[in-house]
Amino acid sequence: MAEVLSFTKRKPCPVCHKPSDPKHHPFCSARCREVDLNRWLGGHYAIPAVEQDEEMPGGPDGD
Numbered sequence: 001m002a003e004v005l006s007f008t009k010r011k012p013c014p015v016c017h018k019p020s021d022p023k024h025h026p027f028c029s030a031r032c033r034e035v036d037l038n039r040w041l042g043g044h045y046a047i048p049a050v051e052q053d054e055e056m057p058g059g060p061d062g063d
């Protein structure tokens with residue numbers, strides 16, 4: 001019964017909540033590790049290389 005806990009023992013990346021990578025534990029990548037580090041050091045959240053490619057569907061131009 002307690003065995004099932006070993007499957008959920010691995011916590012997700014605290015930064016982006018993806019499954020963490022043992023190589024970058026407890027983060028999923030070196031990037032997330034730096035993000036978390038910067039968060040502590042700088043006191044502000046700074047994500048490098050933010051790519052937001054969200055285009056507005058259609059246009060607000062009615063008629």
Ligand SMILES: [Zn+2]
Nearest residue numbers: 013016028032
């Ligand atoms: Zn991550």
